[in-house]
Amino acid sequence: MAVPVGVDQAGPCFELSYMDAARGRCRRPLRDCVTGRFEDVAPVRTFGWSRGGRHFPGWYWAATTGRHVGFESWLERDRLLLMDFDPSVVGIGSQPFWLHWHDGKRERRHAPDYFVRRADGSAVVVDVRAEERIAPKDAEAFEVTRLVCAQAGWGFERLGAPDPALLANVRWLSRYRHPRCLRSAAAAQLREVFTTPGPLMSGADAAGDRLSTLPVLFHLLWLQELTAEGIRVELLGPRTIVQLASGDDR
Numbered sequence: 718m719a720v721p722v723g724v725d726q727a728g729p730c731f732e733l734s735y736m737d738a739a740r741g742r743c744r745r746p747l748r749d750c751v752t753g754r755f756e757d758v759a760p761v762r763t764f765g766w767s768r769g770g771r772h773f774p775g776w777y778w779a780a781t782t783g784r785h786v787g788f789e790s791w792l793e794r795d796r797l798l799l800m801d802f803d804p805s806v807v808g809i810g811s812q813p814f815w816l817h818w819h820d821g822k823r824e825r826r827h828a829p830d831y832f833v834r835r836a837d838g839s840a841v842v843v844d845v846r847a848e849e850r851i852a853p854k855d856a857e858a859f860e861v862t863r864l865v866c867a868q869a870g871w872g873f874e875r876l877g878a879p880d881p882a883l884l885a886n887v888r889w890l891s892r893y894r895h896p897r898c899l900r901s902a903a904a905a906q907l908r909e910v911f912t913t914p915g916p917l918m919s920g921a922d923a924a925g926d927r928l929s930t931l932p933v934l935f936h937l938l939w940l941q942e943l944t945a946e947g948i949r950v951e952l953l954g955p956r957t958i959v960q961l962a963s964g965d966d967r
Contacts, residue, residue, distance in 0.1 A: 738758075811830065816862060
């Protein structure tokens, strides 16, 4: 990949340390890392449980990548779920690198939560933290990360709690995210039925036996080949209006 336009290669010295598949742990200046595929690297730290700990780490199987992606809290898991649902996202890596810098008194480091690659080739570094849990040192780390991302030509987002209705709906649809839920014949019937917008359950019945068509319908909603009216503001239900997605909807 080419160095992104606007990258200041003569800026302040920041370094990244990350796991290289061939060489193991590497540490290099930021200017040497701006074209890195950090969505594909192994996490720089482990996701483990500790007795009495407040975190809830684990692994999530992402349909976007076809592999497991780590998380360190339920909020990170929720945000990971929504990134997996986002059709513009084509790559997700967790804990992709340590960012090293000096604050004038001592060396500091911060590991962002996610590195996201989008379909247009752009990259976004993501930190997940609820607003009420941002301590001063965390706010400083996020600001430094934002400045570093600007130098590298990457975007930066600090994400908090998502919209409850959207999250609940995507959690439900994620149960049907695996490609095994796609049955070609039923999918074709559902696409034809929902060419005309109509209620979710009525459309499932019109396409065949609902026990067979509902998993496929939810998978198509996950893929956003079908769209559900009000998915961001109310829970999916039998009367939710579903329709075939247009190119602008996806």
